[in-house]
Amino acid sequence: MSATMIEIKCPRCGHTWRVDVAALGKPDQVIYKDAPRRNRVETYRVRCPNCGAYALVDVEAQEE
Numbered sequence: 001m002s003a004t005m006i007e008i009k010c011p012r013c014g015h016t017w018r019v020d021v022a023a024l025g026k027p028d029q030v031i032y033k034d035a036p037r038r039n040r041v042e043t044y045r046v047r048c049p050n051c052g053a054y055a056l057v058d059v060e061a062q063e064e
């Protein structure tokens with residue numbers, strides 16, 4: 001199992017940090033883009049460790 005790291009930038013303070021997608025937990029929203037290929041976009045709400053503001057992060061995923 002490989003870790004997929006994404007970079008997030010806080011919309012309030014501009015702080016940038018990296019987080020593992022597996023550590024984000026359950027997505028707030030899932031949008032299926034293409035039914036036969038099962039491509040989807042998962043939206044997560046992540047809290048900035050610097051100022052506490054929330055950032056929305058979209059992660060593209062594909063089911064096997």
